[in-house]
Amino acid sequence: MRLLNIAAFCFAVASAFLLYSLNYETRRLEAHIQSQERAAQQAKSDIAVLKAERGHLSRPERIDPLARSQGLMPPRADQLVSPDLAAAIVPDSKASVRRVAESE
Amino acid sequence: MWLKANEMQRHATTEGLNAASDRRRRRAPIVNASLIGSALLVFTILGTQILSLGLSSSAHMSMSVSEPVATSFSRPDIIDRNGRLLATDVEAPSLFADPAIVIDRDEVVEKLITVLPDLNAAELRDALSDKSRRFVWIRRGLSPKVAQRIHDLGLPGLAFRKELRRAYPAGALAGHVLGFVNVDNKGMAGIEKYIDDAVGVDPVNSATLSTRAPVRLSLDAGIQYALEDELDTAVRRYKSEGAAGIVLDVKTGEIIASASLPRVEPSQPSATTDAKYADKITGGTFELGSVFKTLTIAMALDEGLATPSTVLDVREPLQAGRFTIRDFHSAGRPLTVAEVFTHSSNVGAGMLAQKAGPDRMHGFLQKLGMLTPIKTEAGAVTPPQLPARWEGAELITVSYGHGIAVAPLQFAVATASILNGGVSITPTMLKYKPGTNARATRLVTRETSSAMARLMRLNVMDTAGTGERADVPGFRVGGKTGTAELAENGRYDKSAVLSSFVAAFPMDDPHYLTFVLLFEPKGSSDTGGQRTASTNAAPVTARLIGRIAGQLGVAPMSVVATQ
Known part of the structure; x- marks a missing residue:
């Protein structure tokens, strides 16, 4: 009987300790989750700002004058040739064109 | 004797004690089992509670604390057809x-004014005076x-x-x-x-970014910029309003x-409330002038009233009641229907139209969707203004685009339906998904569609055509000019014209339509002092x-010929 009482007492103490540990661990994990969520939220916010900045920097209104200042301009009709003609000029070009077309 | 009796009593007492001890010994396992059972039950209940708490979501718990x-x-973001970002949410304080x-x-008020000069000081002072308010x-x-x-x-x-703020x-x-x-x-408006x-x-009470898929528009940011840039140049060159x-x-x-120029800044809508900033493509109706002849001649061909060689x-000018209708530049000779188109003859x-009669003219325009309101995802298009009779x-x-006022988009869609082989289309601001036009109906015959494409191409190729300056070598452009006097207070203002050019390319199989409109352009050295569409809207289109x-991936003629 005494042995059983002692065992029950030990079990109760162990359970209380386990409960405390679980409680503590749960709180720690919750804090960890919250900190991760905050980090993820901050990362998302940073990504949104970076996306907006990339959009702003690559806007046609900015790119067009830069390209023209480098001597680039929209292609004229006489600058475009068929893949067959391109192949006659540059032997490997037809395969390249086909590869690009397939990849799209 | 007394001793024996005492002995017997002691014996009886010992037996009783032994019996009680035996009973206790027999009951002990039952008591122990009950204790252990109770303990197990308590711990099972506690364990179940802990487990259920562990499994329940924290979001649910926070919801019970405070309702957002x-x-x-x-x-969601807005992107163009190629994925380029046009609008997104960013965090802003x-x-x-x-x-x-x-x-x-x-x-507080005085110092804030130094950073935010447009702040209403009196209003803020009043708001801050109310100590019962906490926010x-x-x-x-x-920023x-x-x-x-x-x-x-x-x-x-x-x-x-x-908070979230929309960025463009x-x-x-x-x-x-x-x-x-x-x-x-x-x-509040548009897309x-x-x-x-x-x-x-998604309603939020913090800066929580959307997880919805972006909205992909049909617009191409590169083409959009090219259009706006060319219109900007045209406004400067021709001093247009x-x-x-x-x-x-x-x-x-x-x-x-x-x-539509002048432009509007989506991030500053309050700065562009004036009527001149209205979207001229969908938000206004105009008498478009001779570009309308495209529809009149398509009607005559489709109804079998004429052929291009009729x-x-x-x-002679046409008489209609007290009105005399004459040509801007009379050819002084009979014209074929094709020449009526290329010379832009009002009389022709x-x-x-007279040959068709009111019912057929009205019915044809009705069939093309010119007489009923249309809309796009960006909103309703201003309904057409139609003649009373x-x-x-x-x-x-x-027949030559006066007395009827339509939104340019509505006209462009009707013209596109004629040039695409003759089937109806639904204008959309969203990227096309196969099957969207599954309910397309035939509006004109294939023959009419081909004939109109040839006439529009002829108008640009022919040196006598009004659209000669719209030609782009290699890309087979066809089109029609329109120069209409603008109406103001019920009267036409001879000093103010709306100059326009509707074009399509490549004309052997029309794929794209452009419609350029210049409001009140002035004559310049480029145009020889003229302000007609052939001298301004046509070269802008080119x-x-x-x-x-x-x-847009349109192959030039040199490439088509070799394929």
């Missing part, structure tokens, strides 16, 4: 005050720089809260199409309103570009098509 109050909306802890309201918005959606400057003022009672990385590009949002990030109505936004243009895929109904005697168009002078004037045809 929606103060803003998170919105918003400034508020707690009047209860503001120490010196005059100091007063001062300015929402600040990080301004927020830092306010923070550096070190004023007690002021604080920031992060491309600035004013396609501003009319995109529309705008209010201070709560709620769509932004469409997103609220049809796609969905405004300009508008559209690029439309005639096969799918996708609007590839749509621009000859009409256009030497009027004769064809379709007889006499009205019938004739309608520059535009020369710039965008390659981007």
Whole structure:
């Protein structure tokens, strides 16, 4: 009987300790989750700002004058040739064109 | 004897004690089992509680603590057909005050004015005087720089809260199409309103970005910029009061570009409330003039009233009641229907309308969708203004685009339906998904469609054609000019014209339609002092098509010939 009482007492103490540990661990994990969520939220916010900045920097209104200042301009009709003609000029070009077309 | 009796009593007592001890020994396992069972039950209950607490979501728990109050909306991004970003949400600080802890309201107001000069000082002072209030918005959606400057003022009672703010990385590009949002990030016009109505936004009370898929438009940012840039140049070159243009895929109904000048900034809608900033493509109706002859001649061909070689005697002006209809430049000889188109003869168009009669003319325009209101995802298009009756002078004037006012988009869609083989299309601002036009109906025959494509091409190729300056070598452009006097207070103003050019390319299999409009252009050295569409809108169209045809993947004639 005494042995059983002692065992029950030990079990109760162990359970209380386990409960405390679980409680503590749960709180720690919750804090960890919250900190991760905050980090993820901050990362998302940073990504949104970076996306907006990339959009702003690559806007046609900015790119067009830069390209023209480098001597680039929209292609004229006489600058475009068929893949067959391109192949006659540059032997490997037809395969390249086909590869690009397939990849799209 | 006494001893024996005592002995017997002791024996009896010992036996009794032994019996009690035996009973206790027999009961012990039952008691122990009960104790252990009770303990197990208690721990099982506790364990179950812990387990259920562990499994329940923390979100649910927080919901029970405080119910969120929606103060803003998170919105999906808007991208162009190639994935380029046109609108997105970003976090921005918003400034508020707690009047209860503001120490010196005059100091707060005075110092804030130095950073936010447009702040209403009297209003803010009143708001801060009310100590019973614990929350007063001062300015929402600040830039990080301004927020830092306010923070550096070190004023007690002021604080920031992060909110979502709509950003338009491309600035004013396609501003009319995109529309705008209010201070709560709620769509108020254009595609932004469409997103609220049809796609969905999420109410949030913090800066929580949307997880919804972006809205992919039919617009191409590169083509849109080219259109706006060419219109800008045209406004400067021809000293126009405004300009508008559209690029439309005639096969799918996708609007590839749509621009109206002056531009609007989606991020600053309050700065562009004046009527001159209205979207001229969908938000206004105009008497478009001779571009309308495209529809009149298509009607005559489709109804079998004439062929391109049918000859009409256009030497004499047409009389309709007290009105005399004459040609701007009379040929002085009979013209074929093809020449009526290329010479832009009002008399010839009027004769064809008279030959058709009111019912057929009205019925044809009705069939093309010119007489009923249309809409796109960006909103309703201004309904057409129609003549009160379709007889006499009205019938004739309608044939060359007067007495009937329509939105340029509505005209462009009708013309596209004629050129795409003759089937109806639905204009859309969203990227085309196969099957969208599954319910397309035939509006004109294939023969009529081909004949109109040839006539429009002839108008550009022929040196006598009004559209000669719209030609772009290699890209087979066809089109029609239109120069109409603008009506003001019920009278035509001879000094103000609307000059336009509707074009399509490549004309052997029309794929794209452009429609350029210049409002009140002036004569210049480039135009020899003229302000007709053939001298301004046509060359603008040529520059535009020369710039965008390659981007749109249209193969030049040299390539087509070798394939």
